[in-house]
Every structure is written in structure tokens, then in C-alpha cells.
Amino acid sequence: MTRWRRRLLPAALLATGAAVVWWSMVEGRAEQRTNTRVNLGAAPLVGRDEIDGWVWRFGWGLVGAGVLAAALAISCRLGWWWRARQRWVLLATGVGAALFAALLALTDGADGLRYGAEHPTEYWANLSTAPPAGEFVRTFVEQLDRYSVHVRGHPPGFVLVLKFLEAVGLHGVWPVVGLSLLATGATAVAVLLTVRAVAGDEWMRRAAPLLIVAPYAVWMVTSGDAVFAAVGALGVALVAEGANRDGTRAAWFGIAAGLLLGCLLFLTYLGAMLLVIPAVLLLAALVRRERGAWLVVMAGVAAGLAVVAAFWIAGFWWLDGVDATREQYHAGSAGFRRWSYFAIGNLGAALFALGPVTVLGMGTLRSRRMWLLVGGATVALTASHLSTYTKGEVERIWLIFYPWLALAGAALVSRRRRWSGAGAVAVQATCAIVLQAALVSKW
Template sequence: MTSGTSVEPREGLRGKRSGHLADVAAVVLAAGLVGAATTVGLAYNRPGAGVVIYAYAPPLFGDWLPHVGPGTPFAIVLAAAVVLWGPALAARLPWRRLLLLGYATTVGWTMALVMVDGWVRGFTTRIATDNEYLHEVPNIPDIPEMLRSFSSRILEGAPHFWTTHVAGHPPGATLVFVWLDRIGLGGGAWAAAACVVVGSLVAVAVPATLALLGRPDAARAVLPFAVLLPGAVWIGASADGLFAGVTATGIALLALSVAAFTHGRRSAPLAAVAGGLVLGFGIFLSYGLVLLGLVAVAVLIAGRQWRTALIAAAAALLVVGAFAVAGFWWLDGYHLLVQRYYQGIAHLRPYSYWVWADLAAFAIACGPAVVAALRRTVTGAVRTRPVRTLLHDPVVLLVFAAALAVLLADVSGMSKAEVERIWLPFGVWLLPATALLRPGSRRWWLAAQAGTALLVNHLVLTGW
């Protein structure tokens, strides 16, 4: 287990000032990237431009629509409360009470943002359109048959081919909503509620992972930032928010196993099995989530418990095997997805624009605090000697693993636009970097996070 070392170098007064200036400079550069993506995107959207990006509030997927709603005052009050009292409460509350309060506040913040758009437009119909999973749920009376025939229905033009989001993901994503329907929780409201309730688990899973890996100080510092993550705009309500919550929980279970093995607890193998099963199911929610294996490896390196790795890997392979026996082979589905992806608007969206505009959209979803914190993480890592020290700090390991996953997803060309929601499962693992922000500046950065979310939610009617 780590001793709690941090890569952030010691600085005097001049160093502190220069550090703050460098943080602001990093945010200004990110804002410049967003501005460039917006300007170029709007130019492409002009009639006769000859380029189609299918994003009308570039670099975000949505429509420009300044508006307020019943959630506006609640969102402002909650944001102000977290900014004013969040850091102090995070520092002194008992750990379990803090996690519970953080989770409840995250659900409230997410729902307040949802209600800026309104109950129907922002919640009940958001994932019930013709392109979404719920469109297919009534057409799946037989789950075993659905799994056997799933791959044959991915390509557009195939008999009874799947709608966009069903075809674009492995069958696990659709199964979640089919199961909800089977237990009497069908329809858009219950599906959206599941996305919010499960997606908000990131505010528990990310800090808990840090604490379990020996950085309780970082865990407490990060929690308010996990609550006010601008990505909450898309957690409420999109299935990608649910994916983020599920996979973050799986990572936290791995960390729980690591800590249990270290302290000789009998629950260690069970936690490893649970983590492996959850993460194994995660890659059947979205193909890109296989890249979260990098974050899982970071947890294992930080914890140095290879028993967790072996048990979790075996459990994950059980999930893969179960889907294979049921008739769906992950690799076949992925190869067919690539073909389906370029049957749609992806072949029109220019890679030359989205390969950098995606990073601008992602920066919005992560928020300025994460941008500044990433600057500190990279600078601290460069200055730290020996490099071996970095392998003892879960903050650095998790952040670098998540950043690498994002870069791989970006260059793949399989996420041209809409990454503000698609990359949420990666973005939440950049939050540990915020532990490196100066304590005296954290309220300002929290205010910047909340302001970003409120600005986006009130200016843009987001899609999906």
C-alpha cells in the first residue's frame, strides 16, 4: 500500500503564486481550445460550407437554446452550498457519513440540472427516443433469442436491424433496460432514474478508491469536486452516466479487495470476484470501456496485490464466457459495430476536426478544476525523482491511466463527437488530480466547476 506520498512539490510563496498562474494559464489554453472548436464548428455548420459535423452547439452535441427551468434555483442553491461548506465538511465529517452526504448531494445536483430542461424534455423522454434503447425493449420478448441473434442485427440493412444506440453497444446495455422493464420499472422515467441513481455512485466510488489505496487525504479533497462535476449534465440522464457509475463501482471493489488482502480480511476474495464481475459486465455495456482496464491495472499497481488481479480476471472472464455461451462474442460484435458506425453519420463527420474538438468537449465535461489539476499532476510527475515514487501514488497512477484511455479513444476515430457523455467513465478518474489543488483555492475551483455546469445547461439543450 502507498505511504501517502504526493507528487506535488513543496513551494514557497513565489512558487505558490507561480503555481496559481500556471493553473490559470492551463485553463485559459483549454478555453482557447473550446473557443476554436466552437468557431470552426459554427463555420462548418454554415450553409454551403461543404462539411457536416452534426453538432449544432459545437463542440457539444445539442442545440443552442438559452433557457431556465424549475431546476434553476435548486441547482444554484446546491452549488453555492457545496462551494461554501463542501471542503470544510469533507475535512471533518466521519467517513461513512461523508460518503452518504456526497452521494445524496450528487443525486440532488444532477436532478436539479435535469429539471432545468424540465421533467418531460430533460428526463422522461431523454432516453426514450427512436434512437435509444427503450425503443427496442417492447420488441424483445425472448432474452436468450435476443442474445443469439444480436450480432446479426447490428448492420444497417440487416433484417430487423437494431436502432442506433442498441447497435452501437454490446447487448449488456440493452439488457439493463429490458431487466428494468421485466421487474415493472419500464418507461422513460424509470430508465432515466436508474441512470441518475447509478451514475451518481461515482461520487462514492472515486473517493472510496483513493481512501482504500491509502490516500484518505486525497479522497476527502476530491469528494466535493466529484459532486460538482460538470459531467453531471450528461449523467442526468444518459446511459453513459449509468455506465460510469457501474464501472467506477467495479474499480472501487478492486481497491476494496486490495485493502482487504493487505489487512488479512476474509472478504478480500469476495470483493475481487465482485469487482471482476462488475467490470466484466462493464465491457458489455460499451465497447470502449475495455480501455478502463488501464485504470484497473493502475489500482493493482498501487495496491500491489496480484491475488486481486488473478481472481478479478477470472471473474471477468466468466462474464465473457457467459455471453459467449448465450450466443454473443464480443469481438464479433465490435467488428460489426465498426462497419455500422461508418454506415451512419460517422463517415461524414471529419476526423480532422473531431480528433481535437473532442478534447474540447471533454474539457467542458470535466471542468476547469480538472484542467488545472492535470497541469499540476503532469508538472509534479516531471519534477519527481526517482520515477519509482510515482508508482506509490494512486492519484498519479489513476489520473495517468485515465488520460491514456482518453487519448487512445480519441485517436481511434470511434468517438467523433458526443464524447462529453461517451467518455464520462474515463473522465471521473481524472478527478483524483483535484487533490493536488491548493487548499486555499479549492472553493474558487469548485465555483468554476459549478459555473461551467450551470452555463452549459442553461445555454445548450443537450442531446441523448
């Protein structure tokens, strides 16, 4: 009976996921016809054309992405991921994730890389009008109306990052694109380091190729949310590594993790939800009485509070920002986007980003330690969803959660079942390439 349940659960999850995607597409098209202000265009995803964002096209970037995906599938079949040294696995994953995402974006040429960064609604467009950094932070809440929609929906942190790039001579939109590329690779590496610390070397190797070709790569290098994902992932990795250390080293890991996760709160308000993952890891470490857990907790909390205090002294109180953004949200898209659709539509968009292998993995994964990561991310995403403050655009907004959920697919990859691993990589890559070929995304 147990064997049948193990076979039926993945199939049931996949069928349910397919039904959710189908419903969200059909109902989304109907919603767009009756309410043009909903601005989806490629329901449940957001298209660049707000009426019809599905436009099949060909670009040489798709060919490059296909070649890279084929090489990855062959490497899984030949067992390279299990023979290579850890450093090469990490390097290949980081470079591969950034390259695959960049090749997808290059389907539309250089514009595919630039568009999401230089669009008037994004962050970079505000640099010419935002006051100097100190005044910007101090007056951010009071002058929120003067900024673009994405700045109004986030804390002031990312604009400060872009101001820093300008200050050191990195002018224009290409440094922003480069930062997103770097963040895409760093996210994959940080997630793998966390897996190694929590579940061991074998699971790290199983997860690596899937983090390269996950369909959410379509939105990584074209969105500032890739940077948020990287900062969060690096913070979680430091928590996981620190819990395995003792003495001064654990404290330093905790301080570094606290600083990064504290900064994440001032990049995206969803950073508060992502804290579920390190909290779960630390709780499990405390239960197992791991040597560095308490030091990481104390040092991390102190460092995180120091970041919050620094912004408060500079004139920005995080809770005031949350309230101001909530007001902007209700005055804007929340007023004409029905929760009755997005309660399911958001999940449809998330399934597009995660791919079928992740869904199958959810029903197959048996490792309790891997479930600390996948389960923590599931709780975080669910909390964000049920808050009802994310109606649409979650293919981008939830990028900080997707890499952790994608780890579930590692259950289908193993040293002994090499064809299964190669097939999982091929399926995910095909989904990403077809999605890029069909969707002209806003990012």
C-alpha cells in the same frame, strides 16, 4: 525556478484549454454550415437542434442547482468536509451528485429527465421490437441493423438490463431515469472509495465536493452512460479495496470486481479502455507488494473471463460485436465527420465536461497516488480518442472517464486553504449551471 514552473504550468494548461475550446467552437460552427449532416448544432457539443443547439433559457432547476452549489461552497469554507465522518462524506457526495444533476435536467421540466431515455435513437425504444433475451443475445450481431443507433453502437448488455426492469414490473421510461439517477450517485461514491483506498482519507475529502458539481453532471442523469460509469467505478473501487486485504477477503473482492468489469465490457466497448485504471492500480500494488494484489488479479481475471464465456455460450462473441459495430460506424457518421476537426473538437467537448478547475488541477496535482487514477484515466481517454472511433458526442461517450479525471481538481482543495476549495466548487458549479442554461442537449 521550480516554483515558477509550478505556477506557469497550470496557467499554460488553462490557456491551452481555452484555445482548444475556442477553436472547436469556431471551426465547429463552420463545419456545421458546410456539412449539415455532421449534426452537432452546439459544436463541439451535440445540441437537440442539429443546426443551433445554443438556446438560453431559465428554469427553476437552475435556481435549485445554484442553492445547492452555494451550500457546498459554504460547507467547504466552514470546513465541514474535514470534520464529518467518512460515512457522511460518502452519503453527502452520492446524494449531492444525483440531486445536482437532476436539478440541472429539471431546467426543462420533466422532459429534461425523460428526453434522453425515451428518444427513438436510445435503448428503451427498442424494448417493443427486440425479441426475448436469449434470442436477442444470440441474434444480436446478425440483426444489428434492426435496432436504434445507440444499440448498434454498443454490446447488448444495457438492453438486457432494461428487459430485466420490465420483467420485474418496472415499466415505462421513469425506471430508466431512476436507474440513471442511482448510477450518478453511485459513481461519485465509488470513485471516492477508490481514492480512499489508493491515496487516503484526506484526498477523499478534498475530492468529494468537486465530484458533486462537475460540469459533466449535465449529461449524467439523462444518459445510459451514467450506468456504464457506475458499473466501471464500482469495479475499480473493489479492485482498490481488495488489494489492501489479504486471504479470502482479497479473493472475494477480486471476484466481485471481475464480475462487474466483465459486465462493463458488455455494456460499452469502451469498457476495455477503462480497464487501464484497475490495471495501473494492480501494477502499483504488485510493485509495493501489497498483500492482496495477486489474489485480486487472479480472482478478478477468472471472474471476468467467466462473464465473457457466459455471453459466448449465450451466442454473443465480444469481438464479433466490435467488428459489427465498426462496420455500422463507418457506414454511418464516420463517413461524413472529418477527423481533422474532431481530433481537436473532441478535446474541446471534454474540456466543457471537465471544467477549468480540472485543467488547473492537472498542472497542480503532486500526489503520486492520485496520479495513478488521474493518469490511468488520461491514458484510457487518449487511447479512445486516438482510435478515431469517437468523432463527436464525447460529452456523453466519455462519461466513464470524466469522474476519474475530475479528481485532479482536488489539488486546489485543502483543509488549510478553505477559500480555495470554496472557489473551486463555485467555479465548477457556475460552469455547469451556465452550460445547462445555454445548451439544449440531445441527452
